[in-house]
Amino acid sequence: MRYLTDRKRAEGLGASKAGTEHHWYMNVSGVGLTLLIPFFVFILGTSLGAPYEEVVATLSQPFPAVIVGLTIAAGMLHFRRGAQMMIEDYWGGMTRKVMLWTVICLSYLVIAAGLYAIVRIAI
Amino acid sequence: MADIERGNRPLSPHLQIYRPQITSVTSIFTRVTGNALIVGAVLIVWWLIAAGAGPEAFARADWVLTSWLGNLVMFGSLWALWYHTLAGIRHVIWDNGYGLELETAEKLGWIVIFGSGVLTVLTVLTLWIF
Known part of the structure; x- marks a missing residue:
């Protein structure tokens, strides 16, 4: 009988060491x-x-506003x-870095813009 | 550290190496649809910002999103969204150790393909009524 769980045995493996956390986050x-x-x-x-x-009337209501904001x-x-x-x-290399900078910053930009829009519509 | 091979490390085996199978093709399309959805997401958020900014800004954004090209992008995004959702559910099923027998796995692939089409048509019809 194994005393370690499957997750415990998987954690920290692979090149990035962070794959288990990534997988669980996506799940x-x-x-x-x-x-x-x-x-949505x-x-x-x-x-x-x-x-x-x-x-404006629809998206000002609490339920649609929260659903749309949360989904974005x-x-x-x-x-x-x-x-x-x-x-x-x-x-790989520099191409990878430039793409990661762009995509990650764009993701946060879309979140900020989406939440701003929802608040602005609601008030 | 600096002279360790950098930028020349092995990448994931490329798509064209393998013979396409229903399981692999539907999995690749999970990635394609998920990443393509950024287009629809940016357009929707732009449209929302315009709705918050006022009637003139809204009219401009709404014109683009409801033009024939806008409709096409939104229709495509709707299908991509359903496809990605169904394919995602399939991955969760697999992650929990179910449906991994070849026959079931292939059946799940077909369910994702036809299911996403059916859900897209149903959504369009439902929205037509409302």
Whole structure:
């Protein structure tokens, strides 16, 4: 009988030493996003193409505002790590660094802009 | 430290090396759809900022997003979102040790392909009614 759990045996392995944490992060954010996506799609789907007043009225309400804000934040944090993994798989050297700087900063920029927009619409 | 091989380290085996299989192709498309969704995300956030800024800014952003090109990008993003969601669920199933038999794994691949198409059409129809 093994006294170590599977996770304990996996932690700290691999070149980056951080793969277990990465995997678990994507797992948790993925499950959370799966729950958010149906609501997000419905809220944005009904708002896209609607008149200005209606869009503002819908997104000012607590439930749509929180769902949209949370989906943008969680989605972009999930993207930030997913895109990082893709870049690290296929590029090296300076190209990799420039791409990582760009993608990671862009992810945080989209989160900040999205949350700002939600607050601005609501008040 | 400085003269250790840098920038010349092995990368992940490239896609064209392997014979395509339903499991690998659907997995590659998980990555493609996930990364492509940045386009839709940036457009949606721009549209939200415009909605917060006022009617004129909103009219401009809304015109772009509801143009034929905007509609095409949004429709594509909707499919990518459902595909990535279903494929993600499949990965969670595998991570927990289920569905790894070849036959089941391949079936899951087809479910992701057809399921994402069905969900996309259903979403468009539902939104049409509302």
